[in-house]
Amino acid sequence: MKDHTVLCNAAYKQRKRNPGVTETAEIENRSHSLIIDSGWREVWNTALAFIKRFH
Template sequence: MRDSRWCAWVTEAEAKDLYETYAVPAPGAPLFQAATANFNPWTEAKVDTENPDRGPLLVISGEKDHTVPWAIANASYKRQAKNPGITEITELPGRGHSLIIDSGWREVATTALDFVRRFV
């Protein structure tokens, strides 16, 4: 039996539906490139965090995201916060990794839209 505390933010039925609808078998190369980007100066996953021309950036994290937990999202935020562009971070309570595809997507959309409206 699956431990429900790992998926408390969506029902078992919704989790199964999301998996069947969105899971795509793919090579692991992009994940490994991203994971080793700090050690490989020639990686395709390198991000130019000092680009002064980038627009405002909002990092959105789910409180219960075990795939990209707060520590990782916050580390990305801190790295981008050195950029002269506007950089913000927010954590959505009770939300997991499927932020934009599960039944709570409207909260994410509202959060992002409110952020964009401040700069348009």
């Protein structure tokens, strides 16, 4: 398990008690620099789909 996965899971556990919707999405082969790495559109589309579902 990579460090960012552990951090993401810990953040999820903290936030899942909030009244708002909390989800995680596993996107393979992404680093900490999500928006400047190749493949950033997949990350963006995943986030945008979440926003559209709950806005």
